[in-house]
Amino acid sequence: MRILLFGMIAEKAGTDELEMMAPGTFALRQMLAQRINGLDRMSYALAVDRVIVHEDVVLNGTEEIAVLPPFAGG
């Protein structure tokens, strides 16, 4: 599935988009931590289809995932 990266996380990863498969958001967090150096020490939120999720959400592979660093609007 398509994983969108933003701000300092995109900068760290060296890309603003990844393609990965994971059965759920907790598993995905572990995979992202392996792929993006230092991510485990950063504060970020995961959005599934543009809604932030905190619990372990089951993924079927068609979702749009976004990895969101702290917000800075305004």
Added chain:
Amino acid sequence: MTRIFMMDADQPEPQAHKLRDIFVDGAIKPAFIAESIAKHATRTDIGGHEIFLGQVRADQQQGTNTHQRTRAIEYTAYRDMANEQMTLIREEAFARWPQMTCLHVHHSLGVINAGELCFMVFASAPHRQQAREAVAFVTDEVKKRLPIFGKEIFAEGGHVWKENQ
């Protein structure tokens, strides 16, 4: 009852709730704000406008022996999610202040220099209280809930990522 909103943030004609794009490329120009105000002249049921304008501040970085000063902020956003969140905030604002006549929100993307405007919240209502409260609410919620990211670029080179408190 279906609450009525404006489609294009600058047209004071009412429209149904719908997703719209709040983002503009580059700084928000004072002339644009003046035009937005002027377009409300036909709405004689309005008794007061309240406007919040966010301006890029030339922050001095604290805590180190460096003297880096912010020259500009480069804004990026998860645009689809931000616009969806904005629609929800708009619905909440109109539910809380049902007499509000209209609400316009714009946010910049791209590099905005210190001293330029990057954010506008503009509410109009028959009486000042509703407009004032709605602008305070919407401004805070936008800062909290919209996935917008800011890279503070230093005059001396280098950058840090801005984080809302």
